[in-house]
Amino acid sequence: MKSNLTRRAFVRTAAAGSAALAWLGVRRAPRVLAAESDKPALLGGTRIHTGGWPKWPEWRESWEPEILKVLRSGDWSSSGGGGLVGDFETGYAKLIGAKRCVATASGTTALITAMHVMGVDAGDEVITSPFTFIATYNTILMLKALPVFADTDPATLTMDPASIESRITERTRAIVPVHIYGLPCDMDPINTIAKKHNLAVIEDACQAWLAEYKGRKCGTLGDLGCFSFQNSKHIPSGEGGAVTGDREELLDRCAAFHNCGRATGTFHGSGCFSRGSNFRMQHFQASILLSQFDKLVQETQRRRENADYLSAGLKEIPGVQPLRLPENSRPVWHLYAFRYDPAQFHGLSRDKFCRAMGAEGIPCGGGYREQYNDGLLDEAIASRGFQRLFPAERLKAYRDSFQELKGNQQVCETTVGMFQTLLLADRSDMDHILDAVRRIQAHSAALAKVA
Numbered sequence: 409m410k411s412n413l414t415r416r417a418f419v420r421t422a423a424a425g426s427a428a429l430a431w432l433g434v435r436r437a438p439r440v441l442a443a444e445s446d447k448p449a450l451l452g453g454t455r456i457h458t459g460g461w462p463k464w465p466e467w468r469e470s471w472e473p474e475i476l477k478v479l480r481s482g483d484w485s486s487s488g489g490g491g492l493v494g495d496f497e498t499g500y501a502k503l504i505g506a507k508r509c510v511a512t513a514s515g516t517t518a519l520i521t522a523m524h525v526m527g528v529d530a531g532d533e534v535i536t537s538p539f540t541f542i543a544t545y546n547t548i549l550m551l552k553a554l555p556v557f558a559d560t561d562p563a564t565l566t567m568d569p570a571s572i573e574s575r576i577t578e579r580t581r582a583i584v585p586v587h588i589y590g591l592p593c594d595m596d597p598i599n600t601i602a603k604k605h606n607l608a609v610i611e612d613a614c615q616a617w618l619a620e621y622k623g624r625k626c627g628t629l630g631d632l633g634c635f636s637f638q639n640s641k642h643i644p645s646g647e648g649g650a651v652t653g654d655r656e657e658l659l660d661r662c663a664a665f666h667n668c669g670r671a672t673g674t675f676h677g678s679g680c681f682s683r684g685s686n687f688r689m690q691h692f693q694a695s696i697l698l699s700q701f702d703k704l705v706q707e708t709q710r711r712r713e714n715a716d717y718l719s720a721g722l723k724e725i726p727g728v729q730p731l732r733l734p735e736n737s738r739p740v741w742h743l744y745a746f747r748y749d750p751a752q753f754h755g756l757s758r759d760k761f762c763r764a765m766g767a768e769g770i771p772c773g774g775g776y777r778e779q780y781n782d783g784l785l786d787e788a789i790a791s792r793g794f795q796r797l798f799p800a801e802r803l804k805a806y807r808d809s810f811q812e813l814k815g816n817q818q819v820c821e822t823t824v825g826m827f828q829t830l831l832l833a834d835r836s837d838m839d840h841i842l843d844a845v846r847r848i849q850a851h852s853a854a855l856a857k858v859a
């Protein structure tokens with residue numbers, strides 16, 4: 409039995425790939441670097457990276473006893489408060505330097521909770537970033553509010569603060585900046601605008617666990633912050649989320665809202681219950697999350713080191729450019745992204761560049777599309793509810809305004825992104841990434857000619 413378990417553990421660790429090796433401190437032998445002049449793999453040359461990449465998510469056998477304890481207790485729901493979900497809330501708040509945290513079923517439900525508590529209501533408008541996971545749009549629509557898009561700054565991939573004020577109307581209730589890819593938004597000007605116009609600020613920090621802006625962590629920079637622990641995220645539990653903040657009264661309201669509106673702390677609503685829903689996290693999820701705090705801290709450090717190394721290398725290659733970061737900020741790189749200029753690659757399109765990278769063994773892609781053109785918002789504003797809530801002229805002007813998002817259009821066309829797990833690999837693997845970009849650059853004229 410024991411040797412079976414050990415063998416199982418070994419196979420699993422081996423299968424988890426180089427992330428597990430890195431975790432154990434084992435390094436793979438560096439591969440001999442391919443000469444830049446070699447033919448690209450897409451043109452029949454040998455691929456640069458053959459070793460695969462770390463798998464995600466990972467788990468440790470040491471997490472199993474805690475999960476089993478939950479299973480055997482029969483106490484699986486967090487409706488009564490406390491338990492492992494309570495421990496997680498305390499621990500996560502401490503980890504990011506917030507006073508309080510309310511754990512939720514997902515990042516989506518965290519956003520709905522936070523916006524409801526900050527007073528976003530049917531017929532309101534919310535200014536947010538168009539360059540984000542679709543849940544940011546959808547949560548605003550769920551509240552029957554209109555997601556109004558600020559433009560994206562192509563140098564940072566986040567909301568351009570200079571584009572916010574012209575979009576404020578008498579219906580605007582809140583700003584939802586998104587720290588996309590773990591890149592902190594420039595929060596000072598955003599908060600200044602919000603204060604001037606009496607708007608709430610709800611951070612979508614669903615990709616920004618431990619990211620920092622001017623010495624404070626994302627999720628503590630506005631009125632409330634929202635996190636996701638979905639399977640792909642840096643601290644995953646299958647599904648899961650959290651709302652964070654410093655004001656007890658707001659967090660009591662969040663706790664009440666996500667627990668069917670039950671009176672919580674100082675918040676009693678109109679009696680025992682107020683409006684709310686069931687957005688609770690389970691103790692199983694909290695157990696897995698509690699096991700990952702140290703892992704998150706260590707892996708964040710590793711991603712940062714490898715991202716800095718890539719940025720320094722890319723800066724020296726014509727046609728690719730690392731992102732600009734707000735002053736005194738530290739991203740956490742849910743994707744490692746950079747800007748791509750086809751003009752400096754003999755017209756090689758961004759998508760073909762990505763295909764050539766893929767052929768070299770380095771998966772990458774373009775990131776988010778111009779999702780406002782995909783029909784979701786047309787469907788929403790054509791619905792009976794939105795037609796009732798907003799004047800027809802407003803909805804028409806709203807639809808037309810998507811064409812003004814020139815910065816975002818550029819971002820959607822020219823960004824290249826690589827998933828976070830690549831940053832958990834070894835330094836020699838980062839050299840493979842840089843070698844591949846150099847090789848494609850050197851052969852871009854030939855690559856641009858093939859279909």
Ligand SMILES: *Cc1c(COP(=O)(O)O)cnc(C)c1O
Pocket residue numbers: 514515516517540541543544586588612614615635636637638647648649
């Ligand atoms: C993942 C994510 C969400 C939604 O989180 P879920 O846990 O998947 O519901 C929202 N916003 C952004 C930016 C995300 O990346």
